[in-house]
Amino acid sequence: MLFMSAVLLWSLALMRTPNEMRNTVPSALMPHPPVPTNGDGVATPDVAESPSNGRLHDPQPKSSPRNPLLARLTSLTSIATIAATGMIVVGALAVVGGHYDKQVVRDQLAPQKIFFPKPATNPGLAAYAGQQVLTGKQAKLYAQDQIGVDLTKVAGGKTYSQISAEWIAGGMKNATLASERTTLFTGETLNGLLLNAWGWSEVGMIATLAGWILILLGAVLFLLPLANWQVNLRDRRPAVAGV
Numbered sequence: 001m002l003f004m005s006a007v008l009l010w011s012l013a014l015m016r017t018p019n020e021m022r023n024t025v026p027s028a029l030m031p032h033p034p035v036p037t038n039g040d041g042v043a044t045p046d047v048a049e050s051p052s053n054g055r056l057h058d059p060q061p062k063s064s065p066r067n068p069l070l071a072r073l074t075s076l077t078s079i080a081t082i083a084a085t086g087m088i089v090v091g092a093l094a095v096v097g098g099h100y101d102k103q104v105v106r107d108q109l110a111p112q113k114i115f116f117p118k119p120a121t122n123p124g125l126a127a128y129a130g131q132q133v134l135t136g137k138q139a140k141l142y143a144q145d146q147i148g149v150d151l152t153k154v155a156g157g158k159t160y161s162q163i164s165a166e167w168i169a170g171g172m173k174n175a176t177l178a179s180e181r182t183t184l185f186t187g188e189t190l191n192g193l194l195l196n197a198w199g200w201s202e203v204g205m206i207a208t209l210a211g212w213i214l215i216l217l218g219a220v221l222f223l224l225p226l227a228n229w230q231v232n233l234r235d236r237r238p239a240v241a242g243v
Contacts, residue, residue: 086218116130124145150187
């Protein structure tokens with residue numbers, strides 16, 4: 001048994017690679033690489049490469065940006081991107097809401113079939129003679145310059161509440177006051193409805209304008225990083241050693 005164990009250990013020793021054998025040799029006994037010599041057999045010392053012009057060059061020199069304000073604004077890229085996205089989304093919703101408001105005003109006015117008189121009874125409305133009231137602007141003109149002027153001719157400039165009070169005080173038997181009361185009530189109600197339509201059309205116009213402004217500002221925020229690259233980063237070049 002001892003003989004067989006010895007043979008087995010000897011076989012394993014022969015299978016070890018030269019690298020493994022080299023690792024077992026002490027470093028003091030390892031041969032050293034030859035030292036370069038000159039023509040006279042004198043060893044030449046290693047000379048470290050000296051930087052050109054005796055100066056060390058940073059491979060990536062730091063330089064101040066041409067526009068510090070633009071660089072500072074675009075340094076918050078993630079925040080600017082989120083803000084720009086939010087502004088564009090809100091702006092788009094505002095524009096859509098403004099157009100929807102304009103369409104609703106038109107849909108509410110069209111069934112009423114209100115037309116400007118032709119020929120115009122008010123010289124200021126001659127340009128709208130015969131046109132149907134479909135927009136907020138037309139509704140305001142018709143309410144103020146047409147109905148408003150006509151109502152002043154019904155009862156000597158008195159309002160519905162004044163004529164109604166006189167009619168009630170007279171025992172509600174005066175036919176003239178009753179007729180004027182009905183006319184004033186109808187005219188003032190239509191006047192208020194038209195002015196209400198004009199007010200909502202103004203809201204829609206403001207929403208549309210605000211939406212386009214938000215979309216424009218959001219686009220500017222998206223373009224700031226590109227502007228920073230164009231102004232501050234485009235012309236940067238790494239310094240070349242020896243220049």
